[in-house]
Amino acid sequence: MYRYDEFDAAFVAERVAQFKDQVARRLAGELTDEQFRPLRLQNGVYLQLHAYMLRIAVPYGTLASRQMRMLAHIARRYDRGYGHFTTRQNIQFNWPALADCPAILSELASVEMHAIQTSGNNIRNVTADQFAGAAADEIEDPRPYCEILRQWSSLHPEFSFLPRKFKIAVTGAARDRAAIQVHDIGYHIVRNAAGEIGFTCYVGGGLGRTPLIGHKIRDFLPKADLLAYTAAVVRIYNLEGRRDNKFKARIKILVHDKGAGAIRAEVEEEFARNPEPAIRLPQKEIDRIRAYFALPALPPRSSHSAGFAARRAKDPAFARFVERNVVAHKVEGYGIVTVSLKPIGGIPGDITAEQMDAVADLAERYSHDEVRVAHEQNLVLPHVALDDLPAVFDRLSETGLATANVGLVTDIIACPGLDYCGLATARSIPVAQRISERFEARSREIGELKINISGCINACGHHHVGHIGILGLEKKGVESYQITLGGSADENCAIGEVVGPGFSSEEIVDAVETLVDTYLKVRNGKDEDFLAAYRRVGMAPFKEALYERA
Amino acid sequence: MLQVVSANRLVDGTVVYLGPQDHWVERLEAAAVFANEAECETGLEKARAAVAANLIVDPFAVAVVEEAGVRRAVSMRDAIRALGPSIAYGTAERR
Numbered sequence: 001m002y003r004y005d006e007f008d009a010a011f012v013a014e015r016v017a018q019f020k021d022q023v024a025r026r027l028a029g030e031l032t033d034e035q036f037r038p039l040r041l042q043n044g045v046y047l048q049l050h051a052y053m054l055r056i057a058v059p060y061g062t063l064a065s066r067q068m069r070m071l072a073h074i075a076r077r078y079d080r081g082y083g084h085f086t087t088r089q090n091i092q093f094n095w096p097a098l099a100d101c102p103a104i105l106s107e108l109a110s111v112e113m114h115a116i117q118t119s120g121n122n123i124r125n126v127t128a129d130q131f132a133g134a135a136a137d138e139i140e141d142p143r144p145y146c147e148i149l150r151q152w153s154s155l156h157p158e159f160s161f162l163p164r165k166f167k168i169a170v171t172g173a174a175r176d177r178a179a180i181q182v183h184d185i186g187y188h189i190v191r192n193a194a195g196e197i198g199f200t201c202y203v204g205g206g207l208g209r210t211p212l213i214g215h216k217i218r219d220f221l222p223k224a225d226l227l228a229y230t231a232a233v234v235r236i237y238n239l240e241g242r243r244d245n246k247f248k249a250r251i252k253i254l255v256h257d258k259g260a261g262a263i264r265a266e267v268e269e270e271f272a273r274n275p276e277p278a279i280r281l282p283q284k285e286i287d288r289i290r291a292y293f294a295l296p297a298l299p300p301r302s303s304h305s306a307g308f309a310a311r312r313a314k315d316p317a318f319a320r321f322v323e324r325n326v327v328a329h330k331v332e333g334y335g336i337v338t339v340s341l342k343p344i345g346g347i348p349g350d351i352t353a354e355q356m357d358a359v360a361d362l363a364e365r366y367s368h369d370e371v372r373v374a375h376e377q378n379l380v381l382p383h384v385a386l387d388d389l390p391a392v393f394d395r396l397s398e399t400g401l402a403t404a405n406v407g408l409v410t411d412i413i414a415c416p417g418l419d420y421c422g423l424a425t426a427r428s429i430p431v432a433q434r435i436s437e438r439f440e441a442r443s444r445e446i447g448e449l450k451i452n453i454s455g456c457i458n459a460c461g462h463h464h465v466g467h468i469g470i471l472g473l474e475k476k477g478v479e480s481y482q483i484t485l486g487g488s489a490d491e492n493c494a495i496g497e498v499v500g501p502g503f504s505s506e507e508i509v510d511a512v513e514t515l516v517d518t519y520l521k522v523r524n525g526k527d528e529d530f531l532a533a534y535r536r537v538g539m540a541p542f543k544e545a546l547y548e549r550a
Numbered sequence: 551m552l553q554v555v556s557a558n559r560l561v562d563g564t565v566v567y568l569g570p571q572d573h574w575v576e577r578l579e580a581a582a583v584f585a586n587e588a589e590c591e592t593g594l595e596k597a598r599a600a601v602a603a604n605l606i607v608d609p610f611a612v613a614v615v616e617e618a619g620v621r622r623a624v625s626m627r628d629a630i631r632a633l634g635p636s637i638a639y640g641t642a643e644r645r
Contacts, residue, residue, distance in 0.1 A: 027561060029604040047607065049631050051563035082640035094639075097562035352641055418627060419635035427630075429637050477625060 001062050001370065002147050002292040004112045011154070012109045015116060019043045020102035027099065044115025045101050048422045054093045054101060055118040056108060060128035060146040060170075061089035061373040065360040068371055070111045072356035078104050083356070085341060085349040087413060087462055088167070089127050089373040090118055094420055116154060121162045123153035123234070127169045129177045130374035133293055134336050134382040136328040139189050140197055142170035142178075144290040145226055148281065152227050159234050163241035164249035166234065167206075170199075179375060179489035181205045181214045182465060184251045185233055188491075192220045199226065203233055203263060204255030207459040211495045212252045215260035217267060223286060225271070227279040232270040236263065296368035296383055301333025305386035320404040320444070321393050326384075333386055337367075339379040339396060340403040340411060344440045345433050348414040349377035358399040366392050376413055378406065408443040409451060409516065410436040413462055417455025417472060418479075424455035426472025426479040427505075434509045439516070446516055448529040452487070465489035467531045468515055469496045470508065481508040485515070485542055486534045499543055511546055518545040551613045551624070553590035554581040555597050556631070557606035565631055566606060568593050574606060578614070578632040579621055587611065 004012070019039070026036040040046075044055040056071070063071075071091060075083050078100045079093040086092055096104060108114055117124055126146040133141040149168060153159060159166070171178040172189040180186025186202035199221040205214025221229050237251040240258075255263050312319045326335040339359060341349050351359075363371045363381055366388045372380035384392055396402035405411045412435060415421065417428030432453055439446065452466030456473070463469035469484035481503050484496030503511045516530075518541055523533040534542070555568040566574040567581030575581060584590035590611045597609030613624040623629040630636055 027604065033560075033601065033607050047558055047563055049627070050565055050634060051558070080640050095563075099561050347637060347639060350639065354641075418630055419637055424627075427636060429635075433637065474626075479626065 001064060002059075002143075002289070008112070009109075012112075012114050012116075015043070015114065016102065016105045016109050019105060023098060023102050038120070040098070040101075041119040042116070043101070043105065044118035045096075045098065046119065046422075048094070048420055049418075050420065051095045052098050052101070053420070054096045054104060054115060055086070056091050056093070056113060056115050057118050057125045058089050058091060058113075058373050059150050060126055060132065060143045061130050061375070062132075062143060063371040063373065064111075065364040065369050065371070067111045067113055068356050068360035068363065070107060070113065072353040072360070074104055074107060075353040075356065082350055082352045084347075084416065085351065085373050085377050085379070087375050087377060087415070087460060088125055089130075089375055090125055091373070092416075094416075120160075121164050121166075122160050123149075123156065123162075123166045123168065126150055126153075127167070127178055127183075127375060129171045129173060130372040130378075130380045131177060131327070131336050131382065132172060132372075133295060134329050134334075135173050136330045137175055138173040138330065139191055140172045141290070141293050142172040142187070142189055143293050144286065145187065145189075145199075145223070146170050147289050147292070148226065148286070149230065152230075152279065159238060162234070162238055163243045164246065166237070166251065168230070174491065176489075176491040176493075177374075179462070179465065179493075181491075181493035182207055182211070182462070182489060183214065184237075185230065186214050187221075187226075190220065196220075196222070198222045201229065201233075203267070204252045204260065205493075206250050206252040207462055207464050208250070209247060209457045209459075210250075210253065210256075211459070211464040212256055213493050213495060214252075215255060215263075217260060217264040224281045224283070226281060228274065228276065229267070229271050231276060231279060232267045235270055236266050295331070296370075298331045298334055298368075298383060298385075301385055301387065303332045303386075305333065305389075308386040308389050311390045317397075317402075317404070318390065318393050321402055322389065324404045324406045324408065326389065329383065331383075335384050335386055335389060337381040337384045337389070337392060338374065338406045339381065339401050340405055341378050341401075342405055342411045342436065343400060343403050344405075344410060345437045347429050348412050348432050351379075355399050355401055358395060358401065362392055362395055376411065378411070405443060407448050407450070409439045409446050409449040410443050412436060412451045412453060413466065414453040415455050415460035417453075417461075421455060421460075423458055424472070425457075425474040426455050426481065428453045428455040428461055428470075428472055431470060431472070431481065431505070431508055435512055438509050438513060445526075446520070446530070447526060448531075449516070449519075450488075450531075451512070462489065463487070464495045465493070466496060467534070468512060470512075473502065475502070479505045481505070481511075483511060483515070483546075485539060486531065488531055497539060499539060500547055514545050515542055518542050551586065552615060553584040553587060553593070553611045554578065554614055555584075555590065555593040555609055556581075556612045556628070557597055557600070557609035560604055560607050567612075568596060572596055574600065578623065583614065583616075583621075
């Protein structure tokens with residue numbers, strides 16, 4: 001994985017020193033809150049409902065064991081012994097003292113981590129497929145291009161004060177696991193008719209109060225032009241995006257208002273103008289960055305592991321874990337293991353310091369020192385030999401991390417909601433917990449079903465792209481939950497449709513069960529998952545089942 | 551409606567309330583109570599002074615009720631803010 005060079009190390013160290021001074025000046029009263037707020041936000045420090053919150057960047061969701069151990073250390077020393085992985089592959093600590101934040105950032109810098117651009121109107125953490133570099137269906141690892149974008153966009157003088165935040169995602173496989181079409185820019189690595197590898201570019205996707213799917217504005221962008229084309233898009237947005245209304249300031253609104261065709265023409269014109277020839281990427285530089293992400297040396301192994309097969313045959317719990325949490329690796333004899341952070345009745349994305357250490361140990365011993373963070377709020381061990389899977393499973397079981405539910409109804413995405421967030425209008429976590437408990441016994445019978453929950457219209461829980469989406473609102477002082485159906489974040493991206501009037505906190509889990517039972521009645525066998533069935537039969541039977549009780 | 555004044559302490563972000571002796575206290579039960587919004591303005595004035603003195607940030611009035619000797623915030627948001635997250639978290643969650 002990428003290692004800081006001298007420039008990176010100096011740049012992050014300077015930022016830590018700056019912020020240490022800024023915090024000292026704030027605590028001494030030399031800076032007002034108004035003056036200090038943008039400075040703390042630029043370093044990932046928010047003030048939430050109960051305390052400060054520190055959001056730490058995990059570039060393209062890739063962590064080394066020593067970085068995971070540092071997160072565990074921070075959780076123990078400066079927070080309350082746990083952290084929360086987010087839907088943008090970052091981690092948040094919910095209870096740090098402002099006075100400790102410079103020390104935390106200094107400790108993070110020692111393992112090449114920071115919190116820069118995890119807030120503010122700039123280019124945020126670039127996200128990627130959590131299986132990048134390991135997936136059997138991958139054309140090319142997207143992370144080198146994420147890293148190139150990260151280096152280019154960090155403290156970029158032209159793009160540090162955009163109209164609003166700007167999110168880029170890159171995926172390298174036909175199957176989109178990075179939700180690229182609901183990002184400001186989504187890059188999909190593709191191969192053209194000539195066999196060359198480049199990017200399809202989507203612009204103007206996003207969720208929040210105005211959910212929109214990105215428009216394809218380029219079928220094929222050569223790798224060398226990645227930065228120049230990105231700069232053209234962001235420059236057009238920087239010049240034309242609205243600054244008079246925060247709620248209409250994202251690029252998706254500009255694309256929607258002007259039309260994708262007009263934006264495409266402007267971007268292409270700006271790109272052709274080529275104002276910065278220096279950012280055309282030389283192959284040598286691409287190769288230099290790609291070398292950091294080279295596949296680890298994986299000794300050849302047979303696709304048939306006797307130990308793995310024997311354990312699978314005799315241990316149903318292990319067999320279920322393999323069925324749900326392990327997918328094919330590009331190298332024979334290895335698997336990609338998803339570590340679910342969705343224990344039944346637990347808090348989606350939360351992990352204790354002890355569990356972080358356990359995952360770090362497993363990564364070091366069995367996964368070539370790598371951990372990934374998925375935007376679904378799970379972790380991934382990307383390079384595990386099939387022979388080692390029983391040992392990995394046993395250790396995960398000991399630490400409460402072996403829940404075999406990836407992709408099932410209990411693998412719920414949920415934002416922190418009103419239990420933590422200053423913006424939230426309703427709680428998300430308790431709803432997720434109750435749904436998880438309700439469906440535990442029959443989750444495998446139900447099959448693939450993504451439930452996403454947001455505690456306000458800002459949609460951090462990505463409810464619009466859940467097969468079942470739940471949006472928590474406040475109506476006359478009481479929580480009310482609106483349901484959407486048919487959303488999807490993959491390559492067949494869709495925004496869910498609102499099914500009807502909302503449900504109270506007491507009613508919402510029953511309502512979800514009604515939807516699930518309806519699906520089970522209408523599906524054409526177990527091979528037709530919830531989304532496929534919904535797309536075939538439409539909203540009507542679900543709506544009828546939900547509201548016939550009224 | 552009864553009111554108290556709340557804020558977050560600057561140094562660590564902890565939720566605090568203006569107390570009867572104009573100190574900032576951590577428990578809603580220990581907060582100074584104002585009879586209505588107009589009277590609460592004196593508390594908010596003290597809060598603005600505390601902001602200027604770099605003790606607290608983001609002060610605001612919180613509507614409360616007192617029933618059977620128990621004080622609670624009226625809105626769910628303020629109630630969660632007073633009591634902490636409504637869910638067990640961290641190591642408590644794993645027990």
